[in-house]
Amino acid sequence: MSKADKERLKKEEQERKQQEEEAARLLALEEVKKQQKEEAEMAVERTKIENEERKCRKRDMEELVQIIEQNKEQLNQLNEERRQQAKWSRYMRCDGSPDPVNQGEINTYINLRLEDDTRNDAESVLKDSQLDLSLIAELQYLMTDTPKEQLSEKDIDMYHETICELEKLVCSKLDLATLQILCDATKLADSETGNLQHVVRSPDVALCVWGNLMKNPRVKSFEFSDLHFTFDIPRVLGLSDCAVRVLMTKFDHFSPTSKAAIPRRKKKEEVVEEAPAEEEGKKEGEEENEEKQDEEKKEEGEGEEKEETELDLMAALRGDTEGEQEEEVKEEEEVLEEDYEDPPTPEPPEYEDFDEEDDIIDLRANDVLGGIYQVNLLHMPPQPKTVGSWTITTLVDPPAIQPMEYSADPVANTEGQDKNKDKKDEKPAIAISMSLPDDVLFLEEPQVARWDEKRKFWSTNGFSDLNYNEDARTFSFKTTHFGTICLLQDTHINMPFQSWELRPHKLDSAVLTIIAAIVEIEIEIKDALCCLSQPKDKPELESIRGKWVTPAELIKMMKSAGVNVFPNEDSSKFVSIQNKHPLIEDRMYQQMALTASAMAYSWSKWNNEREREEVIFQAAEALEDEPLLEEDWSVFLATKRRVMKLKMTEFDDEFSSAPTGDVFKSNIYHLMTEVASEAALNRVKETNFQFVDCVEQLLRATKVLTYA
Structure with missing residues (x-):
């Protein structure tokens, strides 16, 4: 081929490549234009859906708030009438008791x-x-x-x-009563032993006094058989004019006076900015502004270097979607003004560690159970003497019991004591054995502590040889001091819970089941009252089982009986849990209580694995008073703005937040209109506000959404 033909072919090849490149470029631009147009249309559609959801949310939440406020108003009115009636009844009482408010x-x-x-x-x-x-x-x-x-x-x-x-x-x-018993010791002495053995009981107090009248060194111990309380009598006491008072009370007037019973919130440190730091901040701010201006100029220069074809394409795209985007912005601004505003949520408080001495009991982590035992060593007052027809009595002024000091010798120095020291002068530790109270359930070996009056704390110092017999329900130990003692149990021994379920029986009736870490409990709810119905195999709970009371009374009774499934405000410091968002949790308890006559609710294994902004639970319609099957339950997801039913089941291997259909509601109450039957909706509307309040109180007290 000639040189001219080669150049012509080369030129034709270049033109063909240019045409192909131009066609490919135009095709790519067309694809980009099409894709962006589709994205814009999808964004507009998505915005419309979101706007519609916001409108529905505002309407639904306002309606829900109105229902809750109406119930609250009725409840407040009822409680106010009850309080007024109680005041009138108190005023009209004629039993001689004073009005403590006056x-x-x-x-x-x-x-x-x-x-x-x-x-x-x-x-x-x-x-x-x-x-x-x-x-x-x-x-x-x-x-x-x-x-x-x-x-x-x-x-x-x-x-x-x-x-x-x-x-x-x-x-x-009680001290004066003890003194009178000691003064009358000779009259009250036991005919067999010759010593004072006197017990007086009431529903809340047991006053037991032993007095050493015979000074018999062979008496090594004594038992108050009615109370199954035994204590040692060392030789040094067996030969002295002493008495032992055991005062058992079901009330505890000591713990509330200790600062160990108060939640320890961390104080937020206030940051005070110094003047030099402010000047440096201004200089740094000016330098940053200069750097930002330089960067903006560079970006503007790069923008001017874009190809004209791309500018034309963006202009075309803007022309196609300009009207739709303007409409989208207008709708969004309009809806944002109408959106329901959530109440402000305070930041969760932080709590400090218990930094007292090692022997001090933290009453935020331990419960005092079974009452208080005051085991006091006292001087025996002079006894009346009969001389002929005369009875001579030594009077003590002022009349008061006289404590006797007793401090056991240190165990470490026992072997190193002087061999010439008389054994009768030795002060060994006092062995005490007791039966645990019949109306308290101990789920572990009790911890024993002594009240330190100076420091106002319960202390574990001075105890040894602890022995717990679970079958016989006896507990024994040795102590170096007489004084006020108590038995304690871990507050959070039953937390976290394994599972929970709230199931309706019928209108205004339901049962709350909690399988805690050790025990399984059932609380029956009917109208404004509730009662503990399970467990039935624990005789210690016989006195409170089946007793219909208010939620506040039931909580107090169960705690006193050793069944504590009610977290404190600072329990998250002691239990490993996923603290859910307080606003979401609060709304969930309200809405679950509103619908508890027709809907059953249960825990989900996924709840603890999700973030605090998401609450996962199971729910099912339950109009018949019978247990539900596994296939009856559905998994639900609740966030701050919506509640929706999920496609997944509780037994799936992986979690998926894909919803069932396009139904999104802001709360459970309105979601029921989509997932529940007409009969269930009618039952919810007929639910009494007192039942709603009773269920809500129990849910808030147990905090099952966080502690399961």
Whole structure:
């Protein structure tokens, strides 16, 4: 081929390549244009759906809030009428008991009791103490039952002061009753042993006194057989004029005075900026502004270098979607003004560690169970002597019990003691054995502690040789000091829960089942009351099982019986859990309670694995009073803005948030309109507000969405 032909072919080849490249470029631009147009259309459609969902959310949430507020108003009105009736009944009471709210009446009552020396015998003191304890309980109930806005700080301080004075009165009278028993020891002495053995009991107090009248060194121990309480009598005490008082009380007036019972919130540190730091910040800010301006100029220069074809394409795209995007922006702005505003959610508080001495009991992590045992060593007062027809009595002024000091010799120094020291002078540790209270369920070996009056703490110092017999329900130990002791159990021994279920029986009736870490409990709910129905194989719970009370009373009874499934505000510090968002959790308990007459709810294994902004649970319609099958349950996802039914089941291998259909609702109550039957909706509408409140109180108290 000639040179001209080669150049011509080369030129034709270049033109063909240019045409192919141009065609490919135009095709790519067309594809980009098509893709962006589709994305714009999808964005517009998605925005329309979101806007519609926002409108529905605003409407649904306002309707839900109206229902909740209406129930709350009815409940407040009912409670206010109840409180007014209680005040009138208290005013009209004619049994001689003072009104603890009336400062004049209660002060007169306390002063007259202190001045009255005619009722210092044990039987009268225990009988009168029942009234004192009821007045204390009445004041404590008033402080928890009365709305905060109706109680001033002055009233609260006055109530606390009255409670303190009543507690001192009870303690003072019990000491005087003990003194009178000791003074009458000769009359009350046991005919067989010759020693004082006296027991007086009431529902809340057991006063037991042993007095050493015979000084028989062969007596090594003594047991109050009625209470199954045994203590050692060392030789040094067996030869002395001593007495031992064991005062067992079901109430605890010690723990509330300890700072170990108060939640320890961390204080937020306030950051104070110094002047030099502000000047440096201004300089750094000016330098950053200059750098940003330089970067913006560079970006503008790069933008001017774009190809004209791309500019034309973007212009064409803007022309196609300009109207739709403007419409989208207008709709979004309009809807945002109409969207439902969530109430502000405070930041979760942080709690400090318990940094006291190692022997101090943290009452945020341990519960005092079974009451208080005051084991006091006392001097035996002089006994009356009969001389002829005369009885000579030594009077002590002022009359009061006289404690006897006793501190056991250190075990470490026992072998190194002086061999010439008389064994009768040795002070060994006192062995104490007791049967655990019949109405308290201990789920582990109890922990024993002694009240330290100076530090106002329960202390584990001075105890040894602890022995727990679970089958016989006995507990024994040795202590180096006499004093006030108690038994404790881990507050969170039953947490976290393994599972839970709330299932309706019928209208205004349901059962809450919680399988805790050790025990399985069932709480029956009917109208405004509830009761513990399970477990039935624990005789320790016989006194509270089947007893219909308010949720607050049931919580108090179960805690006292050792069945604590009610987390404290700072329990997350002691239990490994996934703390869910408080606003979501709060709404869930409200909505579950509203629908508890027709819908069953249960735990989900996925809940603890998801973030705190997501709550996963199971739900099913349940109109018949019978257990549900596995296939009846569906998995639901709740966030701050929506609740939806998921395609997945509880038994899937992996979690998927894909919803069933396109139904999104802002709450369970309105989601029921899509997933529940007409009969279920009618039952929910007929539900009584007192039942709703009872269920909600129990759900909030157990916090099953967080602690399962």
